[in-house]
Amino acid sequence: MRMLTPSIPSPARRHSPWRSYWLETKYELRRVLRTPSFVLPSLLFPNLFYLLFGVVLNRGNGDATRYLFATYGVFAVMGIGLFAFGVTVALERERGLLAYKRALPMPPGAYLAAKVATAMIFATLVSVLLATVAATLGHVALAPWQWAALLAVNVLGVVPFCALGLLVGLLIGAQGAPAVVNLLYLPMSFLSGLWLPLSMLPALFGTLAPAWPSYHLAQIALRVIGMPGDGGSPFAHAALLAGFAAVCWLLARRRLARA
Amino acid sequence: MQCGHAGPRGVRGACAPWLPIRVAERRWQAYAVAAGASPDECHGQRMIAWTDVRAADGPRWDTFPPDVFRMSNPGTPQAVLRGARKRYGKVVALDGVDLALHAGQVLTLLGANGAGKSTAIALLLGLLRADDGEVELFGQAPQVLAARRRIGVMLQSAGIADQAVVGELLDLTRSYYPRPRSVADCIALAGLDGLLGRRYGRLSGGQQRRVQFALAICGDPELLFLDEPTTGLDIEARTGVWRAIRELVARGCGVLLTTHYLEEAEALADRVVVLSRGRVAAAGSMHEIRAHVAQRRIRCLSALDAAVVAAWPGVRDARRDEARLEILTDRAEDAVRRLLAEDAALSELEVQRAGLSEAFLDLTRDSTDDPRREAA
Numbered sequence: 001m002r003m004l005t006p007s008i009p010s011p012a013r014r015h016s017p018w019r020s021y022w023l024e025t026k027y028e029l030r031r032v033l034r035t036p037s038f039v040l041p042s043l044l045f046p047n048l049f050y051l052l053f054g055v056v057l058n059r060g061n062g063d064a065t066r067y068l069f070a071t072y073g074v075f076a077v078m079g080i081g082l083f084a085f086g087v088t089v090a091l092e093r094e095r096g097l098l099a100y101k102r103a104l105p106m107p108p109g110a111y112l113a114a115k116v117a118t119a120m121i122f123a124t125l126v127s128v129l130l131a132t133v134a135a136t137l138g139h140v141a142l143a144p145w146q147w148a149a150l151l152a153v154n155v156l157g158v159v160p161f162c163a164l165g166l167l168v169g170l171l172i173g174a175q176g177a178p179a180v181v182n183l184l185y186l187p188m189s190f191l192s193g194l195w196l197p198l199s200m201l202p203a204l205f206g207t208l209a210p211a212w213p214s215y216h217l218a219q220i221a222l223r224v225i226g227m228p229g230d231g232g233s234p235f236a237h238a239a240l241l242a243g244f245a246a247v248c249w250l251l252a253r254r255r256l257a258r259a
Numbered sequence: 260m261q262c263g264h265a266g267p268r269g270v271r272g273a274c275a276p277w278l279p280i281r282v283a284e285r286r287w288q289a290y291a292v293a294a295g296a297s298p299d300e301c302h303g304q305r306m307i308a309w310t311d312v313r314a315a316d317g318p319r320w321d322t323f324p325p326d327v328f329r330m331s332n333p334g335t336p337q338a339v340l341r342g343a344r345k346r347y348g349k350v351v352a353l354d355g356v357d358l359a360l361h362a363g364q365v366l367t368l369l370g371a372n373g374a375g376k377s378t379a380i381a382l383l384l385g386l387l388r389a390d391d392g393e394v395e396l397f398g399q400a401p402q403v404l405a406a407r408r409r410i411g412v413m414l415q416s417a418g419i420a421d422q423a424v425v426g427e428l429l430d431l432t433r434s435y436y437p438r439p440r441s442v443a444d445c446i447a448l449a450g451l452d453g454l455l456g457r458r459y460g461r462l463s464g465g466q467q468r469r470v471q472f473a474l475a476i477c478g479d480p481e482l483l484f485l486d487e488p489t490t491g492l493d494i495e496a497r498t499g500v501w502r503a504i505r506e507l508v509a510r511g512c513g514v515l516l517t518t519h520y521l522e523e524a525e526a527l528a529d530r531v532v533v534l535s536r537g538r539v540a541a542a543g544s545m546h547e548i549r550a551h552v553a554q555r556r557i558r559c560l561s562a563l564d565a566a567v568v569a570a571w572p573g574v575r576d577a578r579r580d581e582a583r584l585e586i587l588t589d590r591a592e593d594a595v596r597r598l599l600a601e602d603a604a605l606s607e608l609e610v611q612r613a614g615l616s617e618a619f620l621d622l623t624r625d626s627t628d629d630p631r632r633e634a635a
Contacts, residue, residue, distance in 0.1 A: 015436070015437035015438070019434045020431070020434045020435055023430060023431045023434050024431060027423065027427045027428075027430075027431055030422075030424075030427065031420050031422045031423055034422040034458075035422055092418060092420070094418075095416065095418030096414065096415075096416040096417065096418035097417065097418030097419065097420070098418075099381075099386055099414070099418075100412070100414050100416075100417045100418055100419075102384075102385070102386055103384040103385070103386055103407070103412045103414065103484075104407070104412055104432065104435055105404055105407040105408040105410075105435045105436065105478070106435050107404070107435070108404070
């Protein structure tokens with residue numbers, strides 16, 4: 001340790017809180033990329049599942065390959081939202097990071113904004129991978145706007161699941177969060193028709209399906225690739241998802257303030 | 260000669276120019292310019308080492324930093340608790356605590372676990388809201404971002420992710436502040452040489468603590484909250500942190516310190532507040548707190564019978580350790596006078612005032628055993 005020199009502030013750069021948002025996101029993304037236990041499952045599992053169930057086992061059935069391309073995209077972003085948020089936020093809250101960040105002059109919301117942005121970047125990555133598999137091995141043919149729209153649906157669709165994951169993580173705590181998130185993730189995927197079309201399941205499942213947020217996202221995705229789904233308006237599904245995200249966020253916010 | 264920016268510290272828009280620190284800054288600036296640094300060189304970030312300023316001859320500056328930093332009450336406090344109360348359910352964590360932090364002073368909070376130290380800090384940082392009483396940070400609620408931009412924080416656990424790289428943490432935390440300290444200064448002050456590229460989770464406990472210290476000072480704060488800053492540090496690193504704290508304080512930074520190491524409080528603190536069961540059991544200068552314990556320890560080589568000495572008035576205890584006689588007394592002068600009178604062969608006489616640890620134990624014992632003596 002040497003003698004301190006008086007640091008004369010540089011007049012050149014003005015302080016901007018946006019830089020904190022940017023850096024928070026950049027370093028959060030790097031942190032996640034250094035965590036193989038999150039990166040590998042969240043990027044590879046949906047692709048492997050799709051390759052197996054959508055492409056290999058449905059060889060020759062173009063409709064099934066196309067249907068599952070849309071629904072496995074939903075399955076993938078759902079996992080990213082739930083695990084990136086539900087588990088990480090709960091863990092970081094219990095380790096005291098949230099309290100530390102609140103004591104620091106971090107711009108409000110930078111922490112959560114960085115987490116959402118990171119989840120969206122991962123949603124983009126997994127969607128592009130899935131689209132590559134679908135276009136090459138699955139021979140799925142779509143118009144350019146359909147590829148783009150599906151990507152947008154997936155990237156925006158990660159948000160309601162971030163909100164749900166946040167709420168679960170804050171309610172359950174880091175110890176139980178992974179188990180509860182899995183308990184939500186896998187049954188909800190099945191019940192929303194992400195693995196099998198609901199028409200192939202007993203009627204009860206179809207009746208219950210509108211209760212799951214993943215069902216609504218899947219319906220939007222299916223409309224984009226030209227499948228009728230349940231025939232409801234995609235905007236109604238989107239509105240429901242937005243409402244669901246808002247409710248989760250409001251419930252989570254009160255707990256977050258006490259972190 | 261007018262230079263566009265301040266000297267040793269950043270210009271604080273909200274900082275009143277009449278505060279001693281600002282006056283001293285302007286003097287420093289004028290001095291630096293007079294000493295040969297042209298304003299252009301200032302803008303070109305020419306660094307003038309503190310030692311250069313001190314070594315240069317000049318009527319006023321040979322005692323730099325000026326004594327104004329050490330005044331017992333330099334104007335408006337930076338942070339205040341007034342009659343603060345906080346309870347968790349039925350447990351009262353703070354029961355009407357008053358606290359004032361001043362620029363250029365180290366205030367040490369002492370107290371057993373659960374005495375309310377962490378709650379007091381959480382209130383001042385805006386992590387908790389007081390049930391009753393006032394909490395102010397630079398005259399504002401601590402939840403206000405502008406107030407917190409003037410503080411640096413080191414909590415007991417930062418919960419920083421293991422995968423984060425030290426340089427990234429520093430970069431990010433510096434971005435929260437309008438005028439951060441240069442990375443080179445952070446490294447120098449916290450002793451982070453060679454750690455910038457390392458992952459946080461792969462550092463030793465002591466290195467992690469040093470990173471947290473660097474993050475606390477990286478914003479060039481006016482007020483530092485250090486919650487047990489040297490826990491887990493080896494002696495060399497600890498004295499390094501002490502030196503850094505002293506330098507910052509000499510430049511006008513206020514510090515709130517909690518510690519379990521009493522020698523740390525003795526080495527750093529200007530003022531001490533002892534908390535016990537959510538109340539202020541004692542407050543004052545280090546000297547005043549020590550004076551709470553009138554006891555002094557006398558050691559000497561003497562043939563006098565310990566049992567006889569123990570019966571002298573004012574003597575609390577006397578015992579023999581081989582040739583050495585050890586006496587605990589409230590009236591050391593009387594005891595010494597009588598010792599010398601009764602044993603002409605007495606040698607190696609030594610009188611010690613009780614340290615902070617004795618004072619501290621005594622104060623907290625009083626308040627737990629007998630609440631009526633708290634005010635004493």
